[in-house]
Amino acid sequence: MVAILGTLGFRANSLLPTLESTPAVDKVVVFCNDHPRALEALAEVQKVCSIMGIRIDRVAIPDAFDLLQAAKAMRSQVRQLKKDGDGIAVFNIAGGTKMMSAAALLVCAMEGLNSVYVHDETYREIPLPLLKVDYSQLLTSAQKEILMFIWRNRGTPMTQVEIAQGIGKHKATINHHIQILEGKNILHLVEDPNDRRKKVVRVDDALELMLEMD
């Protein structure tokens, strides 16, 4: 089965050109929120799909302004399709809020999907120059171990010494890796709110998605 994915906002026209241009589509998966105008656009896409004999599934995105939540929902859907043996022809990222569109771009990069943007004035499809990016492959096993440890203990901000003690590795080794990870923007050293003389390691929620810890 060949599927196309698309974010949808208030304009069905942001998605329809991809239905027309993609050969042998069997299914369309639409990501949209519950805004009445988004549902109107969805109804229009459903009508076209019905005429063309294409199945349509809708995945509700409760908060169209939450990039992380939207990206997680999209990635989970992509993985389900892959698991079911469906081919994903393209992900149209043109519709929806900026955050939905950005989330779709991120998922395309992480899952190696073809992505396309439909220009909002000309309705011309623009393929995007994205390649598969496996964030977890960019890290060594030691770096992953450190990040896993920090992630599991994210409720308790720790200094580099505490991390070294927790993992059972030398402080210099931990410092070295933390410096590299900070350079890659994966973690940050911030002032400890309880003791300004100390610096603790902070990670963002996005780490969960990027390192597939969800």
Add this chain to the structure above:
Amino acid sequence: MVSTYGKEVEEIVPGIRSLPHHHMVLVTDTALDEGEAVISLLRRLGIRHEVLVVDPSDLTGSALLIERKVQGHLDKGWRARVDITGGRKLLCDAAMLAALSTGAEVCCFELGARRFPLLTAMGVREALPRDVAEVLQSQRWPMPMEEVRGKAEVDHMSSVLRRMKQMDLVRMQEGCGTPTLCLTERGKACLDWLLRTKELSGS
């Protein structure tokens, strides 16, 4: 801080107020003159700034210009953030592509603060192995299969072409004439990106 900007000064205010910055790049799709409210605000606040005007009809070109601007600052050892709150979605997507490429943190303040860090070295330039990029740029596409076979034997290109197929950059096309190896839409987009990068850097 690289901020996309449409028409309203308010679009950049949350970013200015909540994120540390020493320099601001306003990315817009229309030229801004010195009398514009946003320029006047930045001047009054003493924020060093520049305006990057991009072509709204060219998403890839816009992304490339933003990417170069972000990378230029990273190369100087600065930290770069991309605020996608302002302007139309096309600007936001172009900025997002640039952020994916450079690993800059993405922020949006449309409805409360959202910040999303990306990892560095993730763009076409980094994700595309050097030998693949070389073949993508140096060959004439589509390539007849006979030529592919010849090159695979003589130039040891078979492994590169196989990887290009795995990366969905090329595909076989069997029409009514000779079968050919042609670029996929992704392959064309990546080639376009590489060529434009080359053009911009003047090499």
